[in-house]
Amino acid sequence: MKSIFTQQISEKDLKDTHFDLIISASGYETRARFLIEKVELNSSYKFFIGFNNNLDLFDRELNDKTFINQGYTSIMEDGNNSSKIECFLEDFFFTNKQEKLNILVDYSSMTRIWYASILNSIRKVKKLKSVHIFFSYSVSEFASPPEKHIFSEHVEPVEGFYSLSVPQKPTALIIGLGYEKKRAFGLKEYFNADRTFLFHTDNSFNKEYAIKVIENNKELISEIDPNNIVKYPLMDLVYTETLLRNLCLDLMVDFRAIIAPCGPKPFTLLSMITSINYEAIDVWRISAGKSANPVNREPTGDIVILKAEINHPK
């Protein structure tokens, strides 16, 4: 029995739903406020998480203002930390008396740590009979990846999305490729992975992006058995999840699998959902020590929404 069921829904479905809670993020990207400007949302409570740095960069001020004008309360947080978010959610669920909740999370401008901790906090609330989390992602226009090669320094399991094991079965590594140069290079060797699988977006998402992904990972791609390279349509989240989940299902028999998402955020989200459904699957964070130069991300106008239904085992 799976713990999370997913389905992809439309903007209209968002309009027609009453949310008990909306969580957004405000940073310097234009797309941070795109959802709330585009879709009229109906909710009991809403707040945004503001990055505690780059306060006057690009659209930051405007984003904050838009959220505040729409009645959002705020918390400030470091991009690599989530303790305040967790405290906030703990309080929310402590006071909440409902058994069924609809929660909207716009993770377009969130760090992985933030939406991982939101998903993890929500799924741990055992008193809820069912929760529907609507994960909304505003697709951005293509912006070139940084030219300079930034080395990965943090390679570690994402809190809440790994479990302890013994090294009796080999490691299988599933890398979600991103477009930054060589971000995923050397991971195979780092983990001594016995099998490596690569996931990258097909042209249906953004052709320029897809080309860049291939170009900036060509060394790694050339080393991998073509059968283990999977193209996925980012805009079809359920199909992508199926591909990922089926692979994990196969690997669990003979391997200890790690998903290392280095690419688009929706893929990271799907990795986390897969890890909740199969506890033996780890999700790892691969990130640079020093962040790249900030880039403003303009929305394309497309929103991809995944509705995740969390069921607690009876």
Next chain:
Amino acid sequence: MKEEENIIIQYNTYNARYLSFEEVAESFIPNQEFYKLLKNDNSLLMGPRGSGKTTLMKMITPGAIYNWNSTEAKEIHKEIPFFGIYIPSDIQWMKQIQSLEKKLGDNKDISKSISRMLVNTNILISACKTFTHLLLKIPIEGKLLSKLESFIKDLIKFWNIPKPIPLSIDAIVDSLHLRIKEVNTTVNKIVSENLHFNQIEKPNYFYEEFFDLLVLACNSFENHFKDLNVFNSNYFRWALCFDELEIAPEWLQLELLGFLRSRNQKFLFKLATTPLVSLYDSTNKKYFKIDAQLDNDYKIIRTWLSSRTDEKNWESFCNNFVSSLIAKKFNFKIHPLEVFGHYNDEKTFYENEHSKFQKAKSKSVYEKYSAFWIIMRELAIKDNSFNKFLLSKGIRPENPITKQKAIEDSVLRKIKPIVIFRYYFKKPEEKLRSRKITALYYGLPNIYHICDGNPRTIINLVTEIYPYIKIKNDCKVNEVSISNQARVAQFVSETNFEIFSNHPDANIVLNNTRINLGEVLTHIGKYFFNKIVTNPFTMDPLSVFIIDEKVDAQLIVLLKFALNVGAILHLEPQEGLLNEQELRNKKFRLSYILHPLFKLPIREYHTINLSTILMDFLIQKNNIQKSKDQFSLFNK
């Protein structure tokens, strides 16, 4: 399906970690380290990543050794003085434990108990694998079946395996795996309900010592099966083969190093680790002292090459190994020499400058008109410092031969690689040729030396050579061209460099400046290149460095990493165990695998302090940071 089955070697990579014992045996070529490891003593097998430690550790277990079919194998089957239990470790596991420690924060008791429990479970499952492999040697029927039943019942009793349980070793392994699931549930409970460890009911396995459990199990095995002819009862001894000790939990590393002082005559410890052993005990905040005496209590076996004998052994190993790799790939037995040919100066230059070197054919090395004679004469024309050098040695630059054998030996032989590199790269007027591929890295034994004692590198190199091997109708192979060999050497060199530099641990922060290992290696490489090629000619250039007192402690962290991954090599390691705090004043060189990238001869020359090499680099780094700081100050 058993986990060992159905494993395919991946594209271009080879890693013995997850090859089944049978597969490791199938392609195994013994080397000197293997024979040392087979001895009846505690041993510390040391070597950088990829230097074949896992293969060796797996090979001394019954799963591999009894599946190894070769002439020498039969003798070893009879003589091997122990049954090996291979105990794996890996980075995924280690990081999971580290994350747990971070999650549980101050509550160190819990994380240590859980870490112990995980280690114990891992060891018991490994023991089960060895028992299973040993039992495969016996036709299990009749009376033996009841012995097996009784042995399994002993395991269930000794290891507190919960009943009901099917009477099979696999079921015991399943039950041990179930413990891991239980532990995960316990951790989730502790975290989500904010419980104290004492508030949780803990099964007995939290309190057990793996060694006691192993002794009981192994003794039971001996009692049940020692009379069988297949087992040589004189040698009923067990070797606990811990692989990748450096990534095991710290407490286990220290405990195992303590065990080297013999603990029980029936148990040996074979520990595989990187060249550097960490002896720091972070719990007690002090350095751990090994009681065991080197050579009396334990032996050190090194996989990297540190003597001429090592080099000779490596060459002979490579000949067998490469020959077996090619045979497997092409189903065709040939000597590697047919593929790589010999290295030869005249051959090097004949391809591009054949008119100049035509006369050199069939001349001996130091004779007039030999390739080397031509090179020296040419170099002396475009390189004034070399011209002077020859004159200083009483050799005429326009006819650089000597009748004195002593000068031939002490001067010409010695300067030959330097001269060739200078000639290859130098243009007149102190300018350098920009060469994408250095066509000096080819032929035997050069190709073997580049791999610097690292079997994984030789596999990668040979794999890259495969597309250039063409088998002709007369069942002969073509010799792969110099440029293609050099191209492959360059590629493998670059790939290794990239792997070293992109490793997440390959970065440090020094005076607010981020430094990547790749930058440091590149600076060292360039420095040596300049000393050999660009700077005035000397017979004694530099290629070895000492980590001197002036080297910053942070930089040493990076160098430790470099040593463990095999980017640099410790020279003169005869002095015993190299531990973390003793890196200073030791001699090191860049791994030969990086030499094609940095265009350096495969030779060891003189030594220099690392702080001298890195001085410019660090100043430059510091200045960049300063200007960045100023810029951000200005912005504010």
Next chain:
Amino acid sequence: MPEQIIRIAVMSDLHCTHEKNDKSTYLHSDLCDTPINQNPIESLKQLIEKEELSTDILLCPGDITDRINKQGFVSGWQYILSIKNALKSKNLIATVGNHDLDSRGGNYNKIGKNLNKDYPYNIDEFKEKFWSQNFFVLDLDEIIVLVFNSSFTHTTKEKAEQSIITTEILEAIEIELTKTKDSEKFKVAMCHHHPIKFSNMDELYKDGDVLEKGDHFLDLLEKYNFHLIVHGHKHIPNLIYRNSLPIFCAGSFSSLANLHYWDKKNTFHIIEFSKIHKKSIIYVNGIIKTWEYSYTKGWTRNQKNVFPCLTGFGYTGSIDLLAEDCANWFYEQNMHMVNFTELLKFKPDVQYLIPTYQEKFVNFMREKYKLQFHPTFDNAQQIIRIEI
């Protein structure tokens, strides 16, 4: 030892399409540059070659294409033909699925009729009968195959919601079957829709497209001693009895519809019928080998995920008794472990259990007789005593 054996491969519900963005299936018409494991057809051919598989017949119970995608239909049929060749099957027999008909476009079966001279069978007489009377009975050397078009009423969108086998058709079939009544050949029926209720796994959708009068159809098959009916449509494989007639749903070869939600996989099967005479009675049993498809691994047959990798039919006796016999035999051996092949020699019936019977049998053996199959029943190597 069985006196006669016949092997039948089944690939159902391919849902092959030309639509690039249609991600409800793995099977597209342009898979030529796809890595071999990511192409269910090529990877199956590789498996067939590697394991030297061969069958006498290849059955395809419909839905070759998806939503009457023409190019998908053409390619799908070519794919099937290529599998037939790889398996060296003498006969390829298909039927029509609801996706193979143009229920929205007027001339609902025009595309199917014109698809290929061999579709749904390669003899004109039977093709004509299929399109005009919606069934045919094929009397081959060793086997009789009844093929029914359960989608024949799907002439409009509204009518495509349901399927039916009319009394007229049942009567016409019976006339044909009367001729074969005393035949000792194997007898298999095939249609696309499920002839018996098959509830969906979720609670959202009701099972609304079960074959109307399917019970009458099954009565008829039982009356004429059919040994198996194979159908498609439902993408999750299943094998059950209706009285003593096994009904086998072959699942889907390559469609993802209804599978992903439940972690089920695509399947390919080979059914092996065997016949034994005991005194004057003929016993027909069957085993079914099932392979599962995974996008990166191709076809494998190891673990119980969708459906047992080895199941069977033919034993309809008491499971309790079967377990008791097996357990008594085991304990007489006086060993804690016996090879599974030994048990099969003692009790071959153990092979011929449908999945629910397998489960019941395994439970009896474990709970009542403290015996465990290792590693799993569908892939058993040993039977081992449980220490209590």
